Amino acid sequence: MSATERILLNGDEAIALGCLHAGVALGAGYPGTPSTEILESFSKMGGRAQWSPNEKVAFEVAIGVAYAGARALVTMKHVGLNVAADPLFTVAYTGVSGALLIVSADDPGMASSQNEQDNRHYAEAAGVPMLEPSNSQEAYDFVFAAIEISERWHTPVLLRVTTRVCHSKTVVRPRAVQAQPLAPHFVRDIPGRVMIPAYARPAHRRLRQKLAEIQAWNETSDLNRALPGDPALGIITSGVSYAHVREAAPAASVLKLGLTYPLPLRRVAEFARGVSRCVVIEEGDPWLVDAFRAAGIRVEGKPDMYRFGELSVPRVRRILEGDVSPESKPPPGKPPQLCDACQYRVVFDTLRRHDCIVAGDIGCYTLGVLPPFEAMDSCVCMGASIGVGLGLRHALPPDEARRVVSVIGDSTFVHSGISGLVEMVYNPPPGGHVLIILDNSTTAMTGHQEHPGTGRTLDHEPTNKLVIEDLARALGVRRVHVVEPRVGSEDFGRMLLECLASGELCVLITRRPCILIAKRLKELEQRHTAPESPLPSTGIAAEAACCPNGVPAGAGADRPKSGI
Amino acid sequence: MTSTVTNIVVAGLGGQGVLKASDVLSDALLRAGHDVKKSEVHGMAQRGGSVRSDVRYGPEVFSPMVSPGEADYLVAVDSSQVDVCRHLLRPGGVVIAPDAIEAAALPNRRSLNVALTGALSAHLDLPAELWTAALHANFRQDLWAANEQAFQLGRLSQSGSAKRPST
Numbered sequence: 001m002s003a004t005e006r007i008l009l010n011g012d013e014a015i016a017l018g019c020l021h022a023g024v025a026l027g028a029g030y031p032g033t034p035s036t037e038i039l040e041s042f043s044k045m046g047g048r049a050q051w052s053p054n055e056k057v058a059f060e061v062a063i064g065v066a067y068a069g070a071r072a073l074v075t076m077k078h079v080g081l082n083v084a085a086d087p088l089f090t091v092a093y094t095g096v097s098g099a100l101l102i103v104s105a106d107d108p109g110m111a112s113s114q115n116e117q118d119n120r121h122y123a124e125a126a127g128v129p130m131l132e133p134s135n136s137q138e139a140y141d142f143v144f145a146a147i148e149i150s151e152r153w154h155t156p157v158l159l160r161v162t163t164r165v166c167h168s169k170t171v172v173r174p175r176a177v178q179a180q181p182l183a184p185h186f187v188r189d190i191p192g193r194v195m196i197p198a199y200a201r202p203a204h205r206r207l208r209q210k211l212a213e214i215q216a217w218n219e220t221s222d223l224n225r226a227l228p229g230d231p232a233l234g235i236i237t238s239g240v241s242y243a244h245v246r247e248a249a250p251a252a253s254v255l256k257l258g259l260t261y262p263l264p265l266r267r268v269a270e271f272a273r274g275v276s277r278c279v280v281i282e283e284g285d286p287w288l289v290d291a292f293r294a295a296g297i298r299v300e301g302k303p304d305m306y307r308f309g310e311l312s313v314p315r316v317r318r319i320l321e322g323d324v325s326p327e328s329k330p331p332p333g334k335p336p337q338l339c340d341a342c343q344y345r346v347v348f349d350t351l352r353r354h355d356c357i358v359a360g361d362i363g364c365y366t367l368g369v370l371p372p373f374e375a376m377d378s379c380v381c382m383g384a385s386i387g388v389g390l391g392l393r394h395a396l397p398p399d400e401a402r403r404v405v406s407v408i409g410d411s412t413f414v415h416s417g418i419s420g421l422v423e424m425v426y427n428p429p430p431g432g433h434v435l436i437i438l439d440n441s442t443t444a445m446t447g448h449q450e451h452p453g454t455g456r457t458l459d460h461e462p463t464n465k466l467v468i469e470d471l472a473r474a475l476g477v478r479r480v481h482v483v484e485p486r487v488g489s490e491d492f493g494r495m496l497l498e499c500l501a502s503g504e505l506c507v508l509i510t511r512r513p514c515i516l517i518a519k520r521l522k523e524l525e526q527r528h529t530a531p532e533s534p535l536p537s538t539g540i541a542a543e544a545a546c547c548p549n550g551v552p553a554g555a556g557a558d559r560p561k562s563g564i
Numbered sequence: 565m566t567s568t569v570t571n572i573v574v575a576g577l578g579g580q581g582v583l584k585a586s587d588v589l590s591d592a593l594l595r596a597g598h599d600v601k602k603s604e605v606h607g608m609a610q611r612g613g614s615v616r617s618d619v620r621y622g623p624e625v626f627s628p629m630v631s632p633g634e635a636d637y638l639v640a641v642d643s644s645q646v647d648v649c650r651h652l653l654r655p656g657g658v659v660i661a662p663d664a665i666e667a668a669a670l671p672n673r674r675s676l677n678v679a680l681t682g683a684l685s686a687h688l689d690l691p692a693e694l695w696t697a698a699l700h701a702n703f704r705q706d707l708w709a710a711n712e713q714a715f716q717l718g719r720l721s722q723s724g725s726a727k728r729p730s731t
Contacts, residue, residue, distance in 0.1 A: 008594050009601070113603040135601075135628075168603040168628035169590060246626040313631045330632070331648045333614025334577060367611060 009172045011165040015075075015103060015138035016041035017174060018143030023103070025070035026050070028058035030415060031446035033112040034079030034166035035105035040449075043459050049459045051449055052323040054382070054415040055080035059102070059151035066096035066156070067193065068184040071147055078106040078119045081382065083416065089126045095192050095202035096183050097174065099150035099157075101143065102128070104167045106162045108283045109310035114381065116308075117354075118284035123158050123261040124291075129214055130158040130261040131223065135374060136170040136244040142258065145223055146178070149259075153210045163282065164240040167496055216263035223258035226271060230233075233320070236268060236288065236299065241281050241311050250317035260288070265295045271295050279320060283311045283319050290391075295323050310445050338367045343439060343512040346485040347407075348373035350493045354500075356405050357396075359389035361417075363409035364445045364514075365438050375421065386420025393429035402500060407432045411443035411451040414466060424505060425476045432504040434496070437468055438516040441521060448517050462528045478542030479506040486512075569622035574682065575643030575649045578612045580678030583642065584702065586617035588681050592698035593621045596690050603628035606657040612646060639684050641677050664721050675714035676698055682718025 003507050009017065015038050019027060027042045027049040029035065043049040046119070052058035055076040065072035076084060081104045084159045091100065107113040123130035131146050133139040139161065191199045218224070230251045237245045238257040245254060255271040257263070272292070274279040279300045280289040286483040289301035302319045305327075311319075318327075334345030338344050348368035350360055352375040360366060360376035360385060369376040388405030396404065408417045417437075424433055443449040450456045479502060485492040492510060499506035512523050568641040572589065576582040583604060583650045604617040618630040635652040646661055653659070665679045678699070685695055699711050 005593065008590055008600060110650055163605065164603060164628060167605060168601060170601045170625075170628065171599060240628070243626045243628065313627045328632075328651075330651055332611070332614075333645065333648050336578065336611035336613030339611065364611065538671065 003122070006171050008169045008394055009136045009140075010037065010167055010169045011136050011139040011161055012105075012135065012167075014139040014172050015143055015161070016045055016047065017172070018140040019071075019073050019101070020045045020047050021140075021178040022144050022147050023071055024073045024147075025064070025098075025181055025184070026065045027075065028052050029073075029074035029075035029103075030055045030058055030063045030080055030083075031411075031443050032080050032105070033106060033446055034163045035075045035077045035080070035289060036446045036449065037102060037166070037460060038073075038103060039516065044359050047109075047203060050457050051443075051451060053452055055084040059091075060156055062100055063096070064149075065184075066098045066100035067094075068186060069097040071099040071101070072096075073101045073103065075103040076105070077113065078104055078117055079113065079115065080104070082117075083382070084166045085122070085126075088122065088128065088156075089280055090195050092127045093195055093207055095154040095158060095206075096512050097154065097187060097189075098184065099147040100155075101145070101146050101150065101159060102156055103159045103161065105166050106160065108162055108286070111134075111163050114379065116284065118159075119160055120260065120287045121285070124287075124350075127211055127397040128156050128158045128261070129211075129259065129530075131258060132160050132239040132260050132558065133165055133258070134239050135165065135168070138258065139165060140172050140174065142223075145259075147179075149214065153214055155210055155214075158261075162240055162310075168240075177468050180421075181232065192449070197256035197317045207511065208366075211262050213302060214259075215264070218259050218262060219266050220266040221259055222269065222385060224264055225256045225258070227254040227256070229253035231274060232276050234271060234278040234319075235281055236271065236278065236292070237253065237281040238288065239317070241283050244311055244313045244316045245281050247313045249320060250443060259517040263288075264290055265292070265297070268292055269295070269297045269449045269546075270402065272299055274294075281311070281316055281319060287490075297398050312488055320367075323486035335370060335442065336367060338364065338373075341515045342370060343440065343485045343515075344509060344550065345373075346489075346492060347436065347438060347486055347510055348375040350496060351375040351405065351407070354496065355403060356435055356500075357392060357400065357403045359385045359392060359404065361385035361407045361408040361412050362442075362445075363405075363412050363438075363443075365407060365409055366445075368407070376407070378548055383408070383416025383420055386414075386417055386424060389435070390420075390424055390427070390429060390433060393433050394432060398431060401431050404501075405436055405496075407436045407438065409444075410437060410439040410441065410453050414439050414452050418471070421477070423441070428505050431501060431507065434499045434506045434508060436496075437507065437509045439468060439509050439511040441502070441511075442514050442517050444516070448514065449457075456528075460524055463485040469507070469509055471511075476503050477507050477520075479504050480509070481506070482509045482511055485510045569620055569638075570688075571635045571654075572619040572637045572639065573630050573635045573649055573652050574617045574619065574639045574641070575645040576615055577645070580614050580615070581674065582615040582617050583643055585639065585677040585681045586619050588678065588695075588698045588702050590619050590621075590683075590689055591701055593619070594692045595694045595697060597677055599623060599625045601625045601628040610694065614645060616619070616645075616649065630651040637684060637687065639680050641680055658687060660722075665718055666721070669717055671713045674710060678709045679714040679718035679721075680709045682715035682720075683722050684718075685715070686719050686722035 039049040062072035062074035104119045131142040133142045150157045180439045233252040242256045261441045282288045292299045303324045360379040385406040386513045452466040574586045586728045593600045598621040600621045640646045
C-alpha cells in the first residue's frame, strides 16, 4: 500500500484499517448499529476479532488484553456503553499496560436505536480521554492518536463516533509506515490493578493527575485545529458538525476540536477572545457549550430545538441565523417491516389474536410493534423483556397477569436475557410466566452476525455452542418447548395456550433460521460437517477474497445480495 | 459551494441495491480523481424500508449529506421514492426513475439499480472505462457480464439528454 493511495472507506472501515496498521492485537465487541462493521472489517482485513455475548464482557476481555501489554480494541453502539459502564469507570482508575481503545458509536437522530444519548458525558464522568473524528481520514488517524495517548499515559481512550461518521464513505490516505505490535508479558502490579478501597483511593488521585497532564498537553496538540477566517464570526465545533460548519459558513473562523476531553480550555478562551461572535456548533446535548461557560468563556449555544436529531448544513445555517421557526418535515418514507416469509409474523399474529400483553425486546422482532401486528407493549433495552414481563406479572391482577409474555431474540437472550431467566426461576410470579425466545440462528437486525448460540465465531468458524434449551433446563425451568413456527400450522398457537394455561414457568423457543441467511447457513453447515475437513480454515472464502490487499472492496460485500 | 460540488441522491427500498449502486458510483468518481463523500443511513432500512444514499463530488466536499433543494440528480430505484425525495432536488434537477429502463431488456430483474446507474452515467462526464472498473471492483467476476449489460442498457436509455442538467 503506497502512501499516496486514496481509498474510499466508511468510518467503521477506516477505524478497522487504523487498528490493523496500528498493531491492535484483538478486537472484541457486540454488534450494534452503527458500530457493527468495525469488527467485521477488521476481521476481513486480517485482524483478530470476536463477538462477545455482550459489551461488558467484550470490554473486560479488552481490558485483559491491555493489562497483558498488548493493544486492544472494544466496539459498541452508544447504548452498549451503558452495559459496559461498570468496567469503564474502574479501568479509568487502574489504567492499562498496553493500549485500550474504546469505540462508542452514537446515533443522534436514532436511525436505528432506542434513544439518542450523548456518550461524550461518559468521557467526563469516567475520566477517560475522548477523540472525535469528523470523517474517515480522521477516524483512521485518530486510532493512532488514541493508541499513542493510551500508551503514553497508560489510560483507556474513548473514540466517540456518530452514525454520519460511521456510515459515510470519504477518502482515506493510509500511512506508509505501520506500527509493530507490542510484545505482551505479565507485569504484576497489585496496588495498581486490584481496586479495593485502599488501592482505589490513590488510583483516583493518579487518574486526576493524568487528566491534568493530558489537558495541558492538549492545549497545544495538533488534534485540534484553528482555521483563520472572518473575525466577526468564530465557530467552535467537533465531529461531523465540522463538515456542516465549513459548508454553512465558509468564511467563518473555526476552531475544530479533535481531543474533546479533557478540553483545551485556554486555547478555546483565546479563540473566543479573538472573534466578535463565538458560536458553539455541536450535535446532541449542550456539552461543549456548558463546559466553556463553566470555565467563564463567553460563547453562544444553539437553541434547544437543535438538541434533537442530527445536525445538517441547513440546520447549522439556521442556528447561525438564530432561526427558531418550525422546520419543514420531509415526506415520510416507507417504514421497515418484517420480511414476508419471516417466522416472527406467525408469532406476532398469534400473540395478537390471543390478546397477550407483550414485554418486548430489541431486534428485528421489535417490528412486531408496527401494523398489522401491533403486538408489543414495551421495549426498553437489551434483555429488558424478561424483567419487565416478570414485574407486570407480579403487579397486575390475575386476569391480566396471565396474559403477560416476554419476547426476546436468541442473540439478545444471550446478551442480557440469561440473568433475567435466573430472576424468573429465583423469584417466580405466583401465576408463573411465559418466556418466548425467538431463535432465528443469527443476530439478524444488525446484519446477521454470529453469537454464542450459533456455534460459530465472528468469521463463521465452528466453536462451542450454547444450547438455549439445555441452559433453561439447567437453570431449573421444567417446561421448556422448542417449536418451529410455520404459516398455516397451529403448533405454536397450541403450545402458547398450553403454556399460558399452565400457571408454571415456561420457556417456549421458536426456532427457524432467518429467511435471509437460510442458504448461507446450509453452505456453512455442509462445509463444517464435511468428513474430509472437520475444521476447515477457509471460512467464507468468497468474501475473504474480496480484499486481497487488506482493504475491503466495498462495505456492501456482506449485505444480502441485491442488484445481482 | 454548490457550483463546484455535484449532488446525487440514490433512493429506493431495502433490498433493491441502493447502496450497491452508490458504491459503484462513488468508486467511479474516486477513480476520476474527485473528492467524494457518500452517506447513508442503513440498519433498520434493511427490512424493506426506505433507503437513501447521498453521493457528493467535486474538488473538495465538506458535509457528506445532500441538503434539501440542492440535489442535481435523483436516481430512484423504486418509483415510490421519487415523491419522497423530490424536495431534495434543486430547480432543474434531473430525476432518473425506473420507467427510464426497458424492464424486459434487463438481463436480470434485480439489476435495475445498475441499469439506473448506467442512465446516470450518461449525464456525468466520466470516461467509460472508469465505470467498467468500478463495476468490476464491486461485483464478483461471474456477475460482470450481466451488470455491464444492464449498465449499457441504462446508459443508452438517456441518449438525447444533456450532459449536465439545465439550470
